[in-house]
Amino acid sequence: MKIGFVGLGDMGLPMAQCLLAAGHDVVAWNRSPTPLATLAAKGAIAAASPAEVMEKAAIIGICVSSHDVVETIAFGADGLFSAPTIKARAIADFSTGAADASRIFAERAAKLGVAWVDAPVSGGVEAAQKGELIVFAGGTAEGINALGPLLDAVSARVTHMGASGSGQVTKICNQMIVAANVIAIAETTAFARKAGVDVAALAPALAGGFADSAPLRIFGPRMATRTFTPRLGAIELMRKDVGLAQSLAAEIGADVPLTDAARAVYDRAGEHLSVSPEADLSALVCLYEDAIAHSDEGEPK
Known part of the structure; x- marks a missing residue:
């Protein structure tokens, strides 16, 4: 065919x-x-x-x-x-x-x-x-x-x-979960590194437990080594998808506070000096690790 x-x-x-x-x-x-x-x-x-x-x-x-x-x-x-x-x-x-x-x-x-x-x-x-x-x-x-x-x-x-449109609603549900999950992985990776844990071992250690997920297996090792290429998912596209979730939530009257919080993080990523909107999702770790570095230097987070 x-x-x-x-x-x-x-x-x-x-x-x-x-x-x-x-x-x-x-x-x-x-x-x-x-x-x-x-x-x-x-x-x-x-x-x-x-x-x-x-x-x-x-x-x-x-x-x-x-x-x-x-x-x-x-x-x-x-x-x-x-x-x-x-x-x-x-x-x-x-x-x-x-x-x-x-x-x-x-x-x-x-x-x-x-x-x-x-x-x-x-x-x-x-x-x-x-x-x-x-x-x-x-x-x-x-x-x-x-x-x-x-x-x-x-x-x-x-x-x-x-019916038509239901596939997109399902994908928005998927992205609501993934968007928050990737942020949690970035935050946790920076936290673990600051606490002295070998972050390269973090995703394998969590494998099979309740914290395990496909995003953790894919993006966790990349965040641990700050490997952002080749791109496996763009920050700006995830930001767009979170915006779709917010728009639909407003239309149907749904409360989505975690999604709203995730959108704020993706907005901040787009304004970050070392993270471009086109960057891989793994680069979100820079938001948290740079903040820790600034804190160590006595600068505001």
Whole structure:
């Protein structure tokens, strides 16, 4: 099957590579040329625009940074639905965005005969490379079934969470937990180092106990050694996702004090001299270790 893929960033590129590895013909587009050239070197067709992807592919995956970018790629000039011939019958949006935006996208796509499934993912870059992502799907069962070859190649599990938008709500729940967890790991790593513990042994020591988690296993060792590359998750994207949680909480009247506190930390990270918004989540440890260093020097935290 010829499968389209739009968005070849930290997650999208390995996902598209998994499609090639599964034996599919892949037609892809990306805003910047280098990842597209990398994928083309492995056998993919490099499209000149998202519209060309729509003309050539039976099903399509999108993986970009926000629902605003999704809207431009799907419905803007030279976007998917600007194609003179709409070949694709179903689209999986793997991006993380607002649930109400996904519902609107689904309605617009349905009028043009295309099933739109919000299918945000969890598992990080490593799971994307292995084709073992966890997918939270919102939309019709028929749409999800149509996307089977694509979903099978990139994921270990797909859970149909309900109607359009429900996949995004589930991903927001996921991010609320992860956002707070990564901050706790950064704070704990700095605390343990200050207390004289070998922080390189911390994550292995906690493995299997109640404090264990995938973020601890992934980011704990990186924080211990202050290893921030290659990037496995960007601070600014997590900040964006926490903002989505806050917006939805305000809309439905939910109390999310821990999420609000996490947002304050991510805001502070964006203003920190040694931590850029584009930095890996592991760099959050700098907020706490730099504060300890300043305290030791008699400066304000």
